[in-house]
Amino acid sequence: MPGKRRRFTHLVRIFDDVEQPVYLVDAAWRIRYCNQALLAWLGCSEEAILDRRCAFHSGAVDPGDALAAGLCPPPGAMERPRTQAEIACLTGEGRVKRRAVQFLRLDAHGAPRALLAIADGQDLPETSHSAGKTADRPADAATLAGEDERNAQRLHQLLQDFRAGRKARGMPALLLGNSPPAARLRSQFRAASATDENVLFVGPAGSGKRLLAAALFDAWRNSPDQMLIPIPCPDLDADVLEDVIQAFQAASGEKPRPDMLLLEDVDRLPSDAQLVLRRWTASASLRPRIAATACEPLLRAAAKGVFAEDLAAGISVLIVEVPEFQARREDLPLLLQAVLEEWNAEGQKQVLGFSQDALDLLSVYAWPGNFEELCDVVRLVYEKTAAPLIGAADLPRSFVSAVRSQLEATARPAAVSLPQFLADVEKELLQRALRRARGNKTLAAKMLGLSRPRLYRRLVQLGLEERLGGDEEGENLDR
Template sequence: MARVRTVATELAKLLNSAAQPIYVLDDEQTLIFCNRACLDWVGSTAEQLHGRRCAYHSSPEAAGADAVAAGLCPSPGVLAGGEVSGTVACTGSDGRLRRRQARFIALGGRPEDPVGLIALVDPDDLPESETPAPRPERTEAARLHDEIRSFRRQAAVRCGADRLVGKSPAMRRALAQVALAAQSEASVLVVGPPGSGRQHVAAAIHYQAGPKSAGSLIPLACSVLGADLIRSTVAALAAKRPPPGETSRDTLLLNEADQLPLEVQAEMVKVLSAKSFPARLIATARQSLDRVARQGEFREELASLLSTIVIELPPLAERRADLPLLAQLLLEEVNARGTKQVAGFSPEALDRLHGYPWPGNVDELARVVAEAHERAEGVQIGVGDLPERIHLAGHAAAHPRRPEETIVLDELLGRIERELIQRALARAKGNKTKAARLLGMTRPRLYRSLVQLGMEE
């Protein structure tokens, strides 16, 4: 036993003398060793990291050692023997995301089922503007993973809305509006269909100053709560006075504000517009409050009060270019919650997701991704792992119902009459008297029909 300990100690000394960061994972992706160069790079101690499980995600909720471990996690494809290199990252003391190339070496066992992994990390950071050179083993999932990590870091710095990823023009506009709202105390209206992430945007704006200094977020469900309860809650908040020296500010979140009962709107205008009202106002709605006001179903004064800054979130069907990034982000959030790790989606699975109409928007996509993650048996979600409703929608799109053909009765009867007259004339060898007799009509009536059908001048 003493000999084993001596060998382990000598090996640790040897690895600690290396200038490049080196770390070791076991078969459950738990960090069991980090050399001194690795600890210096990530700014942690061995006590903080050893025994910490690496999960393949880029969740901003991870902090401290959990965030460091997530940054060191290789793609699940590495442990499956499919990849030998990748990008790892950590956040520097200056808040910047520092990325480095790493090479992974499987330890023992079968190539597709190693007992552990050694990671050899380059000694130098990649430039912020540099994208790692394309490699045959670098998967689309790995590229999306790096893009999400970078995107979230930038979004968190700008406005705290780290879950709002996307490059479509509609999402770029929404992100710019969120950044503006995060730097302001003005009222904000978040407009979008159910499931588009309205409440997440509202929370991101509220907490942009940090959880400790933001105060309480007080949600009111305008579509389900009665007028009396809404009235009493707003009145209680209006009467609240912060203790001396308190700098945080609460936020009143009016969810589904376009469903606010008419009988409380006038009173709310009076209370919410008072200079002494202690909370910031954020509202969500399915459509513009100005539009609802023009329809006579909302007070114009209240619509104006709640709509200083308007953020429009598009339905998912109108931002399909963002779907691969969103699906990868949601998949990594599932990875962060459990031990099962899935790297990404097959191209065929992404194509199938792209063809789905997404009536439930991002919330529905999150449910579909969670179901597919549960079903997946490999490191990638394939078409067969997707829920049945995705397949049914694809089949329906490939085999659309034929439009019903409209029957114009007069045209149909005219064609039938023309055909019968032509047959009678053929049998009568052009004799109209005989043809009329075959048709059971008089000769004058046959002549009128010929004229009406354009068969005779």
């Protein structure tokens, strides 16, 4: 009888001979085996991906981690005997190629031990991704959860395509999105990354200015010795700033490249400290690069007489305008998915995405705390959820209460037509139910607790459906 090693060698030889890419992912989400067909498809060596952790995210900077992330099974695959999904690979030309894959769960002692992945032998057409497709047939209640999973996988693929098409691997989530404000923010950030000039990040509280300043430093520095030194400006007076400058000069020493000072909330820097900063930046032999954050443009503050004009001009050589979140509502689903995947990259738990019910609640919220509030909410739901998909029930109570208060406030304007307001609410609920049911009126009526004739009658009355004389639904209008 052949020994274990011989049997294993024989099995590996078979897998290496097959044309389809094959690999094995263990319960800790690490790639433990890959065949030659997979390596040929990826265009890499075995050492590049073997034993790599394949987290469900799209922002990996290291090339090996990026390859492993493209092979990640969808969260929830360990809970199912079989899962159909897609794997992705970024080509040298900067595009994403994909293949359909079957993940087969392998159990040992009554628990999931690994996933065996067997991919198709051919790439998927670029215009057709199975995870994002919906069959042209009516939905039923049993398929809605699967639809949520497909939508989450579609957002994941959109992130992959977005990062590949814009060479945005490692780009912070805040810079992602297709809205005009997102495109303008991305353009300004890239311009700032390509120079050594001072940069001012301007935007409302919580908009992510400090996150972008830190990302700018990572993109700009070319030596591990360079440091980002944050300075909280509202807490400084002239004496404290003098001490900070002396410590900075001692740390900088004879560095060939300067460090970067991050002046946080520089528009709140006291006037005596402004004088110290002016003298130092004008006379220092090794001037640091300055990145600063402010809620108001410094030149506007200078025009008001509350900030030194020459210092304002010196800091504001380049300006990156960080918009409030309300201006980027169309980017919300993509940003939520991107922030969630950042947690996937860091944590052991892997979460696929958000259900449509959760996205509906997240979409109606005004986000007064901007991007940083969104990050806090995603962190809380990531820590709370035990399922592969985040549902409305996973959202923090404080968030749900804030949404409820916001809706109640908007329902009590000074001058409002109550019948029109209720009609608008009903119209939105009907449209949402029809979208969820993919046009199936019977299922939509069931979801809303209505009979099908009553649903049809309300659709006609609200102008969402033309009355059809002589057909079954037209005959049922008055029932």
